[in-house]
Amino acid sequence: MPPAARRAPFVGHIPTPAEQHADWLRLLRPDGPFVALPVLTEVFPQGLDTVAPETQQRLRQAWEEVQEDPALLRHGWERLILDELLGWAPGLREGAALPESVRAGANTRTRCWWDPARTAPPHVSSSSVHPAGATP
Template identity: 35%
Template sequence: MSAAELHRSWLTLLDTEGPFLAVPPLKRVWPQGMPALAVEAKAALASAHRTFVAAWESYDRDPSKEHALANYRDARDAWVQIVLRDVAGWAESMSWEEIPGLVASSPGREVTVTAQAAIRDGDRWGCLVHLVDPIDSLRQAPGDRWAASPVDRLEALLRAGGPEVGLVTDGRWWGLVCAREGAMVASGVVDALDWVAEPRVRDAFFSLVSRRQLIGGDPAERLPVLFKDSVAEAEEITEALGAQVRQAVELLIQSFAESAAESQRHGLPDPFPVELTTRTRVRSRC
């Protein structure tokens, strides 16, 4: 497969909304497609994945059981730390604590959320991490007094003074969110339970949220820039499609006008309704 096909093969498996990542910027950074996880990272992920799946299945069987939620939260936290610290390579750059002074609240301030972790480069945050309790979908409201989904709440955190990108997860579902100033929010959600069966999505996810793409490497290849370039790419495509549509309409109008004129020259009735022919002639003279 070509590089474009390789990137499309995993992009189509994500649940995306908004101007998510486009193929051209991805090809610029990964011209051979997304790299596979390193052997050590894959081994760490496989071991932690088995433990987490067992915890998730235990909670899913009987969420009302005593201490079920508390036990699940412990397992989720341990899993998330391994995923980010050891597999994504955040290592010592990961801060596992609430980000001071950064909060987002519901309109009536009945519900307040914070970021529980982040990757940092000195005094600069590269990506926030917002943890939530088990939920069927990161795009549905949890059922408290704030009618906003976990994805929406992370967007609010990002716009409240955080960096441009963040992760929200309940352990199973992982949402990558980009909220750039003056731009529509973009998000993509993946299911961690499928990381064994769908290595393309797994490898792409860890490439995107790696330390290199968030705070290291070439600044022009970092994740926020890729989102920005993806928006620009979408705008160029929209403009090109608009131009093609205008050209097609102009050719159609010209064809209508020529057909009507030809009929008149041969003394035949106008093949088009009078109203349409009148508009066509006026348009063709403009």
């Protein structure tokens, strides 16, 4: 076929940022360290970064596994999202690894994003995640 007659391949429906956020929120527990659709839409008005189809499939598979035993697998799911998908592993701190100045108390399930280059502590609350410098 001559170059002028070629058509671009059909891509299908391109989701809006709100549709992207809603799709991802369906994979998350409402009581987890994640936020609601209005917050995601406000913080990421342009939408989320593109995620490779194989990564999307891996996340959906992992989420299905979590549903089989949420109490046992929830922490692993959260780590998968925070470490591998978001790439926060180098700066993520939990429990005793948190600086004393941001610990909420003994045996508190707290985690935060910690930017070691900053001297000020991050904002932390029980069972939540806030990028360093963000106000919860």
